[in-house]
Amino acid sequence: xxxxxxxxxxxxGEHGARMCRVASNNLRDATTxxxxxxxxxxxxxxATDVQLDVMRANSENVVLELLALQAPVAxxxxxxxSALWIVADLQRMGTLAIHVAKAARRRHPxxxxxxxxxxxxxxxxxxxxxxxxxxxxxxxxxDVALARSMESEDDLMDDLxxxxxxxxxxxxxxxxxxxxVDITLLGRFxxxxxxxxxxxxxxxxxxxxxxxxxxDTTPAYTPPER
Amino acid sequence: xxxxxxxxxxxxGEHGARMCRVASNNLRDATTxxxxxxxxxxxxxxATDVQLDVMRANSENVVLELLALQAPVAxxxxxxxSALWIVADLQRMGTLAIHVAKAARRRHPxxxxxxxxxxxxxxxxxxxxxxxxxxxxxxxxxDVALARSMESEDDLMDDLxxxxxxxxxxxxxxxxxxxxVDITLLGRFxxxxxxxxxxxxxxxxxxxxxxxxxxDTTPAYTPPER
Numbered sequence: 547x548x549x550x551x552x553x554x555x556x557x558x559g560e561h562g563a564r565m566c567r568v569a570s571n572n573l574r575d576a577t578t579x580x581x582x583x584x585x586x587x588x589x590x591x592x593a594t595d596v597q598l599d600v601m602r603a604n605s606e607n608v609v610l611e612l613l614a615l616q617a618p619v620a621x622x623x624x625x626x627x628s629a630l631w632i633v634a635d636l637q638r639m640g641t642l643a644i645h646v647a648k649a650a651r652r653r654h655p656x657x658x659x660x661x662x663x664x665x666x667x668x669x670x671x672x673x674x675x676x677x678x679x680x681x682x683x684x685x686x687x688x689d690v691a692l693a694r695s696m697e698s699e700d701d702l703m704d705d706l707x708x709x710x711x712x713x714x715x716x717x718x719x720x721x722x723x724x725x726x727v728d729i730t731l732l733g734r735f736x737x738x739x740x741x742x743x744x745x746x747x748x749x750x751x752x753x754x755x756x757x758x759x760x761x762d763t764t765p766a767y768t769p770p771e772r
Numbered sequence: 773x774x775x776x777x778x779x780x781x782x783x784x785g786e787h788g789a790r791m792c793r794v795a796s797n798n799l800r801d802a803t804t805x806x807x808x809x810x811x812x813x814x815x816x817x818x819a820t821d822v823q824l825d826v827m828r829a830n831s832e833n834v835v836l837e838l839l840a841l842q843a844p845v846a847x848x849x850x851x852x853x854s855a856l857w858i859v860a861d862l863q864r865m866g867t868l869a870i871h872v873a874k875a876a877r878r879r880h881p882x883x884x885x886x887x888x889x890x891x892x893x894x895x896x897x898x899x900x901x902x903x904x905x906x907x908x909x910x911x912x913x914x915d916v917a918l919a920r921s922m923e924s925e926d927d928l929m930d931d932l933x934x935x936x937x938x939x940x941x942x943x944x945x946x947x948x949x950x951x952x953v954d955i956t957l958l959g960r961f962x963x964x965x966x967x968x969x970x971x972x973x974x975x976x977x978x979x980x981x982x983x984x985x986x987x988d989t990t991p992a993y994t995p996p997e998r
Contacts, residue, residue, distance in 0.1 A: 610849060617843035623836065630856055715950050723952045724941050730956040 551616045554608060558629045559686055561605045565636035566682030566746075568594055568601070570675050572643035573739060577671030579650040580732070581664065583657045591647035598640040605633040621756065628753040632685070635742040635749070639678060642739045649732055658728050660721050663713050670706045670736040673699060677743035684750045693747035703740040707733050777842045780834060784855045785912055787831045791862035792908030792972075794820055794827070796901050798869030799965060803897030805876040806958070807890065809883045817873035824866040831859040847982065854979040858911070861968040861975070865904060868965045875958055884954050886947050889939050896932045896962040899925060903969035910976045919973035929966040933959050 572591050579588035612618065612626050649658050659667050677699055684693045710733045713719065714726050751757060798817050805814035838844065838852050875884055885893050903925055910919045936959045939945065940952050977983060 610853065613839060613843075613853070614845045614849055617839075619840045623840055627836065627839070627856065630853065631860065634857070634860070711953065714953055719949060723945060723949055726949045726952055727937065727940055727956045730953045731960065734957065734960060 551612065551618070551622070554612055554616075555622070555625060558605060558608050558612075558626075561601065561608065562629065562632050562636060562685040562746075563682045565598070565601050565605075565633060565640065566678050566685060568598060569636055569639035569643060569739075569743075570678035570682065572640050573646070573671060573674045573678060576643045576646035576650065577667065577675075579647055580658055581667060581671075583650065583654055585651060585654045588647040588650040588654070592644055592651065594640060595644055598637050602633050602637045605629060621753075624756060625753050628749045632746050632749050635745045636681075639739050639742045642735045642742070645735045646732060649728060653728070658725065658732065660725060662718075663710060663729060666706055666710050666713065667732070667736075670703060670710075670733070673703050673706065674736055674739045674743070677703075677740050681743045681746040684747050688750060688754050690751055690754050693751050696744050696747045700740050700744045703737055707737045777838065777844070777848070780838055780842075781848070781851060784831060784834050784838075784852075787827065787834065788855065788858050788862060788911040788972075789908045791824070791827050791831075791859060791866065792904050792911060794824060795862055795865035795869060795965075795969075796904035796908065798866050799872070799897060799900045799904060799962075802869045802872035802876065803893065803901075805873055806884055807893060807897075809876065809880055811877060811880045814873040814876040814880070818870055818877065820866060821870055824863050828859050828863045831855060847979075850982060851979050854975045858972050858975050861971045862907075865965050865968045868961045868968070869900075871961045872958060875954060879954070884951065884958065886951060886955075888944075889936060889955060892932055892936050892939065893958070893962075896929060896936075896959070899929050899932065900962055900965045900969070903929075903966050907969045907972040910973055914976060914980050916977055916980050919977050922970050922973045926966050926970045929963055933963045 572594055575587050576591045578584060579591065609626055609629050616622075618626055677696060680692060680696055680699075683689060684696075710729065714729060719726070798820055801813050802817045804810060805817065835852055835855050842848075844852055903922060906918060906922055906925075909915060910922075936955065940955060945952070
């Protein structure tokens with residue numbers, strides 16, 4: 547019984563790691579599609595929507611089965627319950643990357659990203675992908691030290707987000723309102739992607755240590771003063 | 773044992789309904805603060821942050837206790853597990869309203885909302901508050917018909933969001949980029965608030981019927997063509 551339980555629990559970790567890979571790939575490809583106006587790559591990301599739903603439903607079914615058949619307690623119960631939150635965060639990460647891909651598709655063949663904010667989006671893409679990859683490692687290896695280190699990388703995303711606002715609100719911004727609206731929303735998607743990756747890491751800390759660092763991961767929304 | 777379980781489960785419904793009231797009050801007051809540049813009202817909303825964290829932690833503790841001590845199965849298990857998602861959505865609603873209040877505080881004594889989009893934000897506020905109130909009723913009364921009817925009210929929020937984009941991108945928009953950036957993010961907060969209220973309603977449908985209408989509640993982000 548105990549062994550069957552452990553196998554199902556490991557399955558759940560694997561499910562999570564696979565969802566991380568989808569989220570990470572989605573954000574990498576969506577960023578490329580955004581920066582190169584690559585329509586077929588954007589479509590490919592958008593098509594993962596159903597896959598993410600199925601992955602989440604499968605994980606949730608494993609959780610419900612484990613709770614019903616094994617009635618876990620203590621740290622086992624924490625692990626199973628954490629999985630519910632984790633798959634919700636991972637699905638949301640995949641969906642936020644899909645939002646980025648949809649922005650690329652909507653403006654195709656035009657590019658959404660004016661040249662002066664291009665390096666910011668390249669870096670936001672790289673940071674987001676790295677956070678998702680780290681979340682995957684943390685899920686399979688339960689690496690609490692790595693989980694804690696993700697907070698500072700999330701700060702980097704927040705800094706990039708501020709840089710993006712500064713560019714939009716600079717007197718040199720020559721593109722008007724419409725691209726600014728697109729870019730504001732895109733920046734929000736990257737920022738939230740990173741927040742959810744950090745939430746996954748926090749949940750793993752809870753799972754391993756029982757220490758609830760929870761609460762809400764969203765930093766205050768702070769565009770610069772004007 | 774069964775009776776103790778039922779009492780704790782009802783407690784959980786009451787916890788949820790209280791969180792709905794906080795979310796609903798927050799959005800109502802944050803919208804007023806935004807439209808009237810009322811700093812003290814904005815501060816009052818922002819101060820509920822800790823309260824929301826505590827409310828969520830308390831609910832989660834009840835859930836973990838129920839799972840550990842009662843090992844529920846079937847519909848009882850669904851009810852307990854649903855509560856985990858529901859409190860996460862409710863906390864997020866409260867936090868999104870806090871984001872609105874922070875925007876009001878940041879620009880005080882200036883108003884964030886130019887006169888031509890004012891009616892849109894008044895209506896988004898009313899729709900959001902109504903959705904949160906309905907979610908509270910649905911939680912305590914487990915009213916599946918009311919839960920299903922919330923989808924169409926969420927469509928109304930999406931329509932208002934589109935109207936908002938149309939105003940920003942109109943040739944008559946005379947306020948430039950900075951207010952457009954604020955308004956874009958504010959619109960997103962109202963839209964997400966409504967999405968989470970609908971997610972709560974869907975979870976109640978799952979809880980009562982076992983029918984998982986889950987997946988992601990976010991509609992595609994679709995500012996108008998330009």
